[in-house]
Amino acid sequence: MQKNRIESQTIDLFTRQNKEKTISCIWLGTALVAVITIILILGFLFKEGLPAIIEIGIPEFIFNEIWRPTSENPSYGIYSLIIGSILVTIGAIAIAVPLGVGSAIFISEVAPPQFREAVKPAIELLAGIPSVVYGFFGLIVLTNWLRILLDLSSGATWLAGSIILGIMALPTIVSISEDAISSVPKDFRSASLALGATRWQTITGVLIPSALSGITAAIILGLGRAIGETMAVLMVTGNAAVIPDPIYNVLSPIRTLTATLGIEMGEVAIGSTHYHALFGMALVLLLITLFVNLSATYILARIREGQTGSSRTPLFSHEQRKQIRSIIILSILVASGWISFQIVGFHGIAILAAILTLGYVGSRFLSRQSKEKIAFGCVTIATALVLFALVAIIFDIVSNGLPAITWEFLTESPRNLGREGGIFPAIVGTIYLVIGAIAIALPIGVGAAIYLNEYTLEGRLTRIIRAGNDLLNGTPSIVFGLFGFAFLVIFVGLGVSLLAGQITLALMVLPTIIRTSEEALKSVPDSLRHGSLALGATRWHTISKVVLPAAAPGILTGTILSIGRAAGETAPLLFTAVVFSKRFLPGTVFEPVMALPYHLFILATNVPGADTQKYGTALVLLALVTGIYAVAILMRRHAQKTVRW
């Protein structure tokens, strides 16, 4: 009897431990998904790209600037496309950083708190506008404005691409920089003001340096979005595979790596050198984004080190920094001079010179109070510009789209190539895609976060997992599309299907879910865990009953943001899941579907005479995605207000 009891206890203990082990293994498995995916992506791109790279030769492939894959004497040089990608991104950053950081300063430090309360969530909401909607606006409105305004022969230019990408990156940059600036401790402000500094001096001398790492992170995130963006760029830059002549000619058409993939991938004969060259191109694109992300992480780490006063010598000495600063200022001056010369001729240079002289005179002779006024004026103008751009896009789409919205439009199938009828199958298709993607990504993502945060200490394995996750996060969406096509559609044999699209989208949002879930788990204080463990609960019991419920709002916010992102994406679906028209809803996951972003893309580029329908589709897509984001923002604010540890 006694013996029996002990045995059963040991069995119980044994199974309990076993259970713990199994669970921990499962979470390890989920945590490895991101790493495995990025390895698979690299592997597949490499496998598919290698034949072309061998046939063409690396120097010829990278440094030949002529991309002419289908001519009698084909030439597969992607140099001009690489340059195109880089130039468009530089332009976008040049537009988005001053405006974004300026508005962040205005919202955080200059505007009254009520303004902040209203504008901050609005700008965050705008981060959710799908890229195909930006591209649509760019194609129909922006290129036309530019052409008329600057008297060009065509508005589809590098400048148009950079403006659209800049506007796209703005919400992210404003929102995160503002967080960074307003999270600088109040004492810093008070101390600086008490010493007699003006508010502007406090901002430039104290707040911005303290918030530098946050602002840099914001810029890097924006940069990442810009360089990997496909749909918007494809629709506005003209796609001529040339290097601008001269190189700073922002009015030249330009073609990026992503646009080439988006345009040509669907139409290329599979197995041809052209096909393999496109995969080689995707590999190059992925390597560029990885390089950008890695160097960004490095810079961020150095900045943080500098701020916490680590013992390592700073990256640059004080003298070097001064030199670097003057070089940067000088090059910015020269560059902006050239650009304004390109756009408006000598008048541009004259205006620029006048502004500079005024600025110089101002800085020498004006009192610091007047300087503050001027600076505040500038950041106010920056904010006004940002809001204007965003409001212009939304107004254009809402005012043109509203007439299309009828009950019929929302509940019927398209007829006559989408010129008549409705978009019901596209709405449902998008919902199916998103739900499937989340159903796949959420367990895996939360599992990975639990493993990283609850089951291991920082070590080599977690570093590898985190690195894999970061790399996956930086992978351009079009690369996910190619991977989905090569791996899921062809290799696994799913065909163009709902399931292939769901998995592709799931892999794309996985890093976001892992990251936000991990943040949410981290914010649960250890005292809760200790309390539960001290009461005899197992680790899994503690996690499932104590930690996860407490972290739920945070995890949910991340999930909803992912839903928004997945709903608005076009590029990953182009070759994996969508058809142009489908009358019945899909009966199984192996059938293809319609999707809103793709429907908009096709209506805008392929179907003549569907003007109201395309604006209507854009409006529905916009409303759907921003609606999802609005829920996320409201939930986060609610959680911030009610949850206090």
Next chain:
Amino acid sequence: MTRSFSIRSSPAFLAGAVVLLLAAALVSGCVGSDPSVEQRSISVTGSTTVLPIAQIAADTYMDKHPNDEILVSGGGSSVGVKAVGEGTADIGMASRDLKSSEMEQYPGLVEHVVAVDGIALIVNPENSISSLTLDQIKAIYKGEITNWKDVGGSDRQIVVVGRDSASGTREFFYEAVMQKEEFVRTQQELNSNGAVKQTVAQTPDAIGYVGLGYIDTSVKAVNINMDGVLVEPTIDNVENKAYPIARSLHMYTKGPETGLAKDFLEFLMSAEGQQIVSNEGFVPII
């Protein structure tokens, strides 16, 4: 730890739970539905040029036969050939002939010519040019003529608009008009007929090429000057072979067509099907 665990019942959490539950319900709904009537379904994929014909024919056909479903998607001629060859689609659409490599790879493909397409050169309605010779067109697309004044227009830079490197329309243009000489590298490359038309309609100095079906009042079709005779790009002129830039549009099946694919192709070849062809601006073959 001032207020700890009330979040479980907080509205935010509830709202989230409801969203996820709804999600789960929809997923199960999406997987679980089964058709009570026997449905036939085929997919038609490929050239964006043939797409309007196939789509509208499919719609008309499905209106008559509610249990049949015909899924039409674009992607391009190469996708069409590949898809039907690999068996992922039942009918492949192509706006060009099979390449020798494709014939080798997929020897069983059966060709069906469903329509003939004329390629029209289009300019902006503001442009004073109304006719060009084939040599002038070639020179413009080669980059040898860069200003409208060299072909009798006003002194404005020509904006050359073309199709992307994977397009069947471009391939045909490359062979028929360019005689396999290279395009100027500054040409804008767009991925569809519709995008070319949109750009030309918005850009006063642009020239582009699209299928006849895409011509409307927002652009002006250029007449081709054949040794002094001006040939308008119209269906009639393509039909009587006076218009020089035209090609046939194909659908391919793997082996002889069967089932719904057969019914659909028969419908396309019928008088009603060919009426759709001409309604969409293409040239019927019967």
